[in-house]
Amino acid sequence: MTHKILRIDSSIKSEGSISRQLSDDILARLKSSYQNAEVVTRDLGANPLPPTDAHWLGSFATPVDERSPAQAETVALSDTLIAExxxxDTILIGLPIYNFAAPAQLKTWLDQMARAGETFRYSETGPEGLVKNTRAIIAFSSNGTRLGSDIDFASKYVRHMLGFFGITDVQFVASDHYAIDADSSLKAANEGVAAIAA
Structure with missing residues (x-):
């Protein structure tokens, strides 16, 4: 059976990105575990998604047979992201820390998919995620914002949003003090990669 991996890169750097390198290492680890892995890559840093603005909201509010070509295209993109x-089976997300938070392009990706009836629904007991049996691995990189610290406003948010969609099996691999001690930061990240289980 094919193991399907969705890779999301969000670094604005095309070269020298720690989150991209960490994602490369994690992907190699996953491929060694799943010989029949099939990978879909979406590079949000190189190809940012359009914002969830008034046009986006209006596109979904407009009946299908009344949508303009631009509105239909907007809905189709969101549908594609959700389908991905x-x-x-596994989502690999590169999460570089920009100003103590997730990159704007990664938040836009999450916003595009936050659609009632598609990725979540409201029930009598509260919201219920509709994306089931999916695992997420987060490649967390920072020059000095430690994973889970008081100034880390990214990891908890990303974990919460994934959980809101129903993805609760979330693992972080971090290189989170690169500017302070590059060798130690990369060593910790490599140990995290090695600990990833199939």
Whole structure:
């Protein structure tokens, strides 16, 4: 059976990105565990998604047969993004820390998919995620914002949003003090990669 991996890169750096390198290492680890892995890559740093603005909201509010070509295209993109996460067995997300938070382009990706009836629904007991049996591995990189610290406003948010969609099996691999001690930071990240189980 094919193991489907969705890779999300969000670094604005095309070269020298720690989160991209860490994602490369994690992906290699996953491929060694799943010989029949199939990978879909979406590079949000190189190809940012359009914002969830008034046009985006209006596109979904407009009946299907009344949508303009631009509105139909907007809805189709969101549908594609949702289909990608629903189809994936594992989602690999590169999470570089920018100003103590997640990159804007990664938040836009999450916003595009936060659609009632598609990735979550409201029930009598509260919201319920609709993306089931999916695992997420987060490649967390920072020059000095430690994973889970008081100034880390990214990891908890990303974990919460994934959980909101129903993805609760979330693992972080971190290189989180690169500017302070590059060798130690990379050593910890390598140990995290090695600990990833199939």
């Amino acid at each position: 996460i629903k189809d994936a």
